Amino acid sequence: MKKLLKNGCVLDPVSDDLIEIDILIEGTYIKKIDTHLPVNDPDAEVIDLSGKxxxxxxxxxHVHFREPGFEKKETIASGTRAAARGGFTTVACMPNTRPVTDSVEVVREILAKAEQAGCARVLPYGAITVRxxxxxxxxxxxxxxxxxxGVTDDGVGIQSSKMMKEAMRKACQVGLPVVAHCEDDTLAKGGCVHDGTFASRYHLQGIPSEAESIHVGRDILLAEDIGVHYHVCHISAEQSVRLVREAKSRGQKVTAEVTPHHLLLCDEDIPEPNALWKMNPPLRSRKDREALIEGLKDGTIDIIATDHAPHTAAEKAMGMERAPFGIVGLETAFPLLYTHLVLKGVLTLAELIDKMTRKPAQIFGLPYGVLAEGLPADLTVIDLEEERAIDPDTFLSKGRNTPFAGWKVKGWPVLTIMNGNITWNQADTALTFGDFE
Known part of the structure; x- marks a missing residue:
């Protein structure tokens, strides 16, 4: 099936200006990109993208789809539909399922269910350690x-330096990156928020920034010796950014990701002890947030990832100390970042898109993230002018746990195409609010 996308705007690769272009999709690939492509094929579906x-x-x-084991929180079907609605065509799911993704059988199950759902390409991580x-x-x-x-024990940090070194050696031998949740339990265990202003105000046990940065520093030294690609999950602390920057300056293969919530919020923004604001790593200080933004701008931090982590309403109602960590992010990531980083002059649109497309594909060796003839037809169409408030009641994810409810933001994805197939169309109510159980 052919699709001809007419009159859309893309970023000029030289000037980063928006230019009008047509895109012809044939099967699962981009066949032609040019101006004023003729509408002369009666078999082609023509889609007018004027102004988009x-x-x-x-x-x-970095996403958590919870299946197998925690289907009340999310399933691969509901998670990939949420991804498509958020404009995502490729997602990488973490292994802290039940059973843990530590065996070939679980990997195959995840891939089969993702293929059946058909809404987004799912790339599983395997666990570093058994269970x-x-x-x-x-x-x-x-x-x-x-x-x-890649391999990761996301959700828990590898506490033994010896075990981490052995894991890095083995991962390097088979050509897999080590993707690390960095957290020293001797400093973090029992904490529920950052060890800062909010924790002091409400007498809550805090998690210091050093709980993360100590593991980042340790792992950088171990990875330097081994030569493995080392990737830092959801970086949140100023010291961690400094350590990654120094490692990169020496030419070491160290990469890092940051979440939208750590870029936009700090612990001073938490209004009250409400577990919708509880995530791991926690929202840090204003100084930490400023360091994350600077690290993203100067290339120390390579990519943006949501750490989409759905939980049930009952779990999040258990309070700040007892509720599980995590918020959802797939359906709100782009408009939040576009509104609060691009429109406020922190990043250019080209820089934001690069951090969410080309760069993650590049550092993980994926054949996606670029609009070019002959490459897979993965496209996200965004209405940069559409503005509306974030409403968790309309999410396709089973999770409603977000601190961004009610935020008015611009830049909503309206059409998502993966491998030439439309996986999200805002104009199609059947796709938008169908029964996805």
Missing amino acids: FVSPGLIDM ELGQELTDMAALKAAGVI
Whole structure:
């Protein structure tokens, strides 16, 4: 099936200005990109994108789809539909499921369910250790052969330096990146928010920034010795940014991601002890947030990832100390970042798109993230002028746990195409609010 996208605006690769262009999709690939492509094929579906911005399909290298094991929170079907609605065509799911994604069988199950759902390309991570217990390494070669793109024990930090070094050596041998949740339990255990202003005001046990940065520093030293690609998950602390910047200056293969919520919020913004504001790592200080923005601008931080982490309403109602960590982010990431970073002059539109498309594809070796003839037809169409308030009641994710409810933002994805197939169309109510259980 052919699709001819007419009159869309794309970023000029030289000037970064918006230019009008037509895109012809044939099957799963981009056949032609040019101005004023003729409408002379009766078999082509013609879609007018006048006034809309066309981006490569967005890529999120850090999501939690909860399946298998926690289907009340999210399923692969509901998670990929949320991803498509948010403009994402490729997502990487974390292994802290039940059973943990530590075996070939679980990897195959995830891939099969993602293929069946068909809404977004799902790339699983495999666990570093069996059951994420930090005691025994997984069979990384078998996991890679089954389709994982990296190894991580996200959700828990590898506490043993010896175990982490052994994991890095094994991952390097099979050609997989080590993707690290950095958290020293001796400093973090029992904490529920950042050890700062909010924790002091409400007498809550805090998690200091050093709980993250100590592991980042340790891992950088270990990775330097091994030579493995080391990637820092959801970086949140100024000291961590400084350590990554120094490692990059020496030419070490260290990369890092940051979430929208850590870029836009700090602990001083938390209005009250409400678990919708509880995530791990926690919202840090204003100084930490400023360091994250600077690190994103200067290239120290490579990409933006949502850490989409759905939970049930009952779980989040348990209070700041007892509720699980995590917020959802797939359906709100782009408009939040466009409104509060691009429109406020912190990043250019080109810089934001690069951090959410080309750069994650580049550092993880994926053949996506670029609009070019002959490449997979992954596209996100965005109405940069559409403005509306974030309404969790309309989410396609099962999770409603967001601190951004009611925020009025611009730049909503209206059409998502993955491998030439429309996976989200705002104009199609059947796609928008169908029964996705």
